[in-house]
Amino acid sequence: MSDNDIKVKINGRQVLCGRDETILDAAKKAGVRIPTLCYDERLEPYGGCRLCIVEVKDVHKPQPACTTRVKDGMEVYTDTDEVRRMRKSVLSLLLSNHPNDCMTCEATGDCALQSLSYEYGVTGKRFAGESWDLPIRDDNPFIIFDPNKCILCGRCVRICNDVVMAGTIEMTGRGFNSLPDTAFGKPRTLDNCEFCGQCVSTCPTGALIDKKGRGKGRSYEMTKVKTTCPYCGTGCNFFLNVRDDKVVKVTSDYDAPVNKGNLCIKGRYGYSFIHSSARLTSPIIKKDGKYVEATWDEAIDLIAKRFGELMEEHGPDSVGAFSSARCTNEENFLLSKFVRTVFKNNNVDCCARV
Amino acid sequence: MAAKKKTTTKSKAVVQTKAKLKPKSKAKAKPKASAKSVGPAKDLTIKICAGTGGLAVGSQEVINEFAKELKARGIKADIANKCVKKTGCRGLCSKDLIVEIRQNGNTEVYQLITPDKVRRIVEEHIINGEPVFEWLAGEDYHNFNDRQTKVLLKQFGHIDPEDINAYINVSGYEGLRKALLQTTFEVTEEVKASGLRGRGGAGFPTGLKWEFCSMSTEPSKYIICNADEGDPGAFMDCAIIEGNAHSVIEGMIIGGYSIGSSEGYVYIRAEYPLAIKRLEIAIKQAREKGFLGKNILNSGFDFDIKIKQGAGAFVCGEASALMRSIEGKRGMPRAKLWRSAVKGLWGKPTVLNNVETFANIPLIILNGAEWYRSFGTEKSPGTKVFSLTGKVKNTGLIEVPMGMMLREMIIDIGGGRTGKNKLKAVQTGGPSGGCIPADQFDLPVDFDSLASVGSMMGSGSMVVVDDTTCMVDLAKFFISFTQHESCGKCVPCRIGTKRMLEILTRITEGKGVSGDIELLEELGNDIKMTSLCGLGQSAPNPVLSTIRFFRDEYESHIEHGRCPAGACKSLRQYIVNLETCKKCGKCARVCPSAAITWQPKTKAKIAKTKCVKCGACFDACPFNAIM
Numbered sequence A: 001m002s003d004n005d006i007k008v009k010i011n012g013r014q015v016l017c018g019r020d021e022t023i024l025d026a027a028k029k030a031g032v033r034i035p036t037l038c039y040d041e042r043l044e045p046y047g048g049c050r051l052c053i054v055e056v057k058d059v060h061k062p063q064p065a066c067t068t069r070v071k072d073g074m075e076v077y078t079d080t081d082e083v084r085r086m087r088k089s090v091l092s093l094l095l096s097n098h099p100n101d102c103m104t105c106e107a108t109g110d111c112a113l114q115s116l117s118y119e120y121g122v123t124g125k126r127f128a129g130e131s132w133d134l135p136i137r138d139d140n141p142f143i144i145f146d147p148n149k150c151i152l153c154g155r156c157v158r159i160c161n162d163v164v165m166a167g168t169i170e171m172t173g174r175g176f177n178s179l180p181d182t183a184f185g186k187p188r189t190l191d192n193c194e195f196c197g198q199c200v201s202t203c204p205t206g207a208l209i210d211k212k213g214r215g216k217g218r219s220y221e222m223t224k225v226k227t228t229c230p231y232c233g234t235g236c237n238f239f240l241n242v243r244d245d246k247v248v249k250v251t252s253d254y255d256a257p258v259n260k261g262n263l264c265i266k267g268r269y270g271y272s273f274i275h276s277s278a279r280l281t282s283p284i285i286k287k288d289g290k291y292v293e294a295t296w297d298e299a300i301d302l303i304a305k306r307f308g309e310l311m312e313e314h315g316p317d318s319v320g321a322f323s324s325a326r327c328t329n330e331e332n333f334l335l336s337k338f339v340r341t342v343f344k345n346n347n348v349d350c351c352a353r354v
Numbered sequence B: 001m002a003a004k005k006k007t008t009t010k011s012k013a014v015v016q017t018k019a020k021l022k023p024k025s026k027a028k029a030k031p032k033a034s035a036k037s038v039g040p041a042k043d044l045t046i047k048i049c050a051g052t053g054g055l056a057v058g059s060q061e062v063i064n065e066f067a068k069e070l071k072a073r074g075i076k077a078d079i080a081n082k083c084v085k086k087t088g089c090r091g092l093c094s095k096d097l098i099v100e101i102r103q104n105g106n107t108e109v110y111q112l113i114t115p116d117k118v119r120r121i122v123e124e125h126i127i128n129g130e131p132v133f134e135w136l137a138g139e140d141y142h143n144f145n146d147r148q149t150k151v152l153l154k155q156f157g158h159i160d161p162e163d164i165n166a167y168i169n170v171s172g173y174e175g176l177r178k179a180l181l182q183t184t185f186e187v188t189e190e191v192k193a194s195g196l197r198g199r200g201g202a203g204f205p206t207g208l209k210w211e212f213c214s215m216s217t218e219p220s221k222y223i224i225c226n227a228d229e230g231d232p233g234a235f236m237d238c239a240i241i242e243g244n245a246h247s248v249i250e251g252m253i254i255g256g257y258s259i260g261s262s263e264g265y266v267y268i269r270a271e272y273p274l275a276i277k278r279l280e281i282a283i284k285q286a287r288e289k290g291f292l293g294k295n296i297l298n299s300g301f302d303f304d305i306k307i308k309q310g311a312g313a314f315v316c317g318e319a320s321a322l323m324r325s326i327e328g329k330r331g332m333p334r335a336k337l338w339r340s341a342v343k344g345l346w347g348k349p350t351v352l353n354n355v356e357t358f359a360n361i362p363l364i365i366l367n368g369a370e371w372y373r374s375f376g377t378e379k380s381p382g383t384k385v386f387s388l389t390g391k392v393k394n395t396g397l398i399e400v401p402m403g404m405m406l407r408e409m410i411i412d413i414g415g416g417r418t419g420k421n422k423l424k425a426v427q428t429g430g431p432s433g434g435c436i437p438a439d440q441f442d443l444p445v446d447f448d449s450l451a452s453v454g455s456m457m458g459s460g461s462m463v464v465v466d467d468t469t470c471m472v473d474l475a476k477f478f479i480s481f482t483q484h485e486s487c488g489k490c491v492p493c494r495i496g497t498k499r500m501l502e503i504l505t506r507i508t509e510g511k512g513v514s515g516d517i518e519l520l521e522e523l524g525n526d527i528k529m530t531s532l533c534g535l536g537q538s539a540p541n542p543v544l545s546t547i548r549f550f551r552d553e554y555e556s557h558i559e560h561g562r563c564p565a566g567a568c569k570s571l572r573q574y575i576v577n578l579e580t581c582k583k584c585g586k587c588a589r590v591c592p593s594a595a596i597t598w599q600p601k602t603k604a605k606i607a608k609t610k611c612v613k614c615g616a617c618f619d620a621c622p623f624n625a626i627m
């Protein structure tokens, strides 16, 4: 079978799909939004939250859109009364074991559970019962985990195991007491965790939050500035979250062509230097054994003079240049041009050769 | 009955011959001399049930005792000939230990045998030829056995499960021999034609499953035997492996041949040490005989089996969770984006079948699909092994043709109620199934009929309850099991069953509120419809079916704070029947919380506020005056 020859109707609208695609993929093509909590494009579909259930013609049971492959001639209805009713039931169950903490929650305004509860108009009252009162886990320099807010979507576990390949956390326990956790509940430290914050980036609720950005503003209060990571040559994109002219957080850009929202510890948490008082703002020249601030003209003059002397004394091959990944492409290009035309050699390299 | 008479008269004949043989029975003081004078009794076989049930009631001690007593009497040669045989489960667990003695062509069966009974049996039966009548198996034993159709269990109790030759002597591995002479296509077609449906619960046609997988051109495929058996109250698969592991192995090899797989796994729970041991022995013996390994029986076909022990989670019996567990991951079901026949274990095409399904295969191949279809019904052919437990006289393992009426299984084979209490219902299919009330016992037992009343075949456990069992409490038991065993992956099962358990708990504590029954029904249906795997999808069945057939019991708890079965402790109330109280004061003396006031010559009185409902007075009253 060739690609894209499977005809599927989503709410009456026909789309063409490939044989490996799911109903959720088809709905996206049709411009139809199906609610999800455990779905993240970066991960294998999971089928755990059951919110994406849809009605499929001639199938007696609702089918999860994320884990049902399309079939030719399939007719799907994503918003019937019956599936809405069942989604409500699932949401009420989730809320029956969820703290009603939205006012102080870091994730307010950026929480999939909150948005869906709002959209479906549900509270946790219908199935009120025992709910968790577990200690908050603040044992990691970058991440805070509040298990009480966890909905067990498994996204953190999957990203940590399948994307980061760190294997720090796994689902533990059974039944009502299941929870994502480290082996034997040990703290997430450098022994077992890479501090990449990938788990935080995928968490749909406020269960996993960035410690550095805590209390510094909700998602909707931030200006999001898209930028490229200054650390290495991979060139990951992300958003600097700016509030009151201060960068307070980094969040993922899921559409970034290079990294699709994934980041490592440097990109996600290595931004403190921006507002650091220790940051150099002018050139420094060592004079009589002491470092003293200088102007750019002074510095460039000194470099030109010393390079000239060295080349005269030891030949042109005695000098070279090493550039930085934290410079732009254009700056790196200029430096290499400079080395080849002025030094007349090929002694140029860059730390971005990863 | 007829069978019993026959053996009895025969054994009388033995009495005479034996009496001549051995006039002096009390030769214990001089065993050696007697050994010379008597000589070995020819053709003596003693079969002692050594399944898990048998072992639990001391079969090893009985075996030792027989060995000791026989040795003491110089019947030496026969011991060496394995005259005391270990066999697999003989089914009637409530009458364990069952001992069968075959001597000079006559067979007698004893029940409830303990080590201290051995000496008398040896002296009176084996030596004097006079069976100990009061210990012989009675009418129950014969009713229990005569109405069954033993196909799979036929050899149980007759062959030594730890000896491959015993299996070979009863046509063992003949099915494999025959299969290897056919094309793989012919084998699959035969299984398809037999109509065999998977015995693991859902009843999916086995031949079709094999066909899907055989169509894949992937070079590596897997075949898995599901011996997880997590259903509380089920012990068929355990018994089949303990009693005749070779039949399962043979079925797996044939399956491997049919689908083109050379690697099999048996996934078995670590709580079955005896089954594991017997399986290991059987696999080793099969390798030695060339039934497993390279170039099996010179056919060019290679196949071998590994055992993977599970840690005993119910959900690991679910096919996709089981495969994850073999891969070393957490046993959680996976959404069925692909069929296992396409992407199963390690992402390769896989067939997974139940123990009993595999055990049927050699017989089908050997005797043909037509023969197989002569048992059971059109849509559910063959026989099925059930574990019958609960409030019936004869509990144990039974095998009957599909389509037998529930009544026949419970009343005739099971012997009906144990005491004076009326039978109320039977729970089939364990925590995934439902209850069927006694007035519907005229229901044929097959996959479709059970499903039609909201229950299911499941693995084949049957738990019979009488009117001392509260149906709300029963439902609570099962839902607490499934909640405990839920893998936690999906919301409806993880939180939904928890909420159902909470509602049921408050009902059994007399704190139920109106609307609770409806809430249970709504929630139960939503859990069934939205859960990911079979565990969640079937978890509400025990609740929904008890509501369906015993709604009045739920109502009585909620509206009147009364448990009709008297089983819910918090709803119990003890009062003194003033008419029958004989003023003895025994109740007041045993009450641990001084809730009973009594003085000599006055009737007792129970203070409701102080009573802790322990029931001590109820047990103590000699006149049944406590109600």
Ligand SMILES: Cc1cc2nc3c(=O)[nH]c(=O)nc-3n(C[C@H](O)[C@H](O)[C@H](O)COP(=O)(O)O)c2cc1C
Pocket (backbone or CB within 6 Å): B197, B198, B199, B200, B201, B202, B203, B204, B206, B226, B227, B228, B229, B230, B231, B314, B315, B316, B317, B318, B319, B320, B352, B353, B354, B355, B357, B459, B533, B534, B535
């Ligand atoms: C929660 C759950 C537990 C199960 N446990 C078992 C089990 O213990 N043994 C078994 O054979 N099948 C069990 N099954 C059924 C298996 O998923 C599978 O359908 C079966 O083993 C297939 O074999 P069959 O076609 O021979 O029946 C279970 C299913 C579920 C959903």
Ligand code: SF4
Pocket (backbone or CB within 6 Å): A159, A160, A164, A166, A167, A168, A169, A188, A192, A193, A194, A195, A196, A197, A198, A199, A200
């Ligand atoms: S920070 Fe990275 S390595 Fe650590 S738990 Fe989260 S995803 Fe895993």
Ligand code: SF4
Pocket (backbone or CB within 6 Å): A149, A150, A151, A152, A153, A154, A155, A156, A157, A180, A199, A202, A203, A204, A205, A207, A208
């Ligand atoms: S912590 Fe967040 S991502 Fe992880 S399972 Fe809980 S809700 Fe999902």
Ligand code: SF4
Pocket (backbone or CB within 6 Å): B315, B332, B333, B485, B486, B487, B488, B489, B490, B491, B493, B494, B531, B532, B533, B534, B535, B536, B537
């Ligand atoms: S239904 Fe229950 S056992 Fe099955 S996947 Fe969902 S939570 Fe796990």
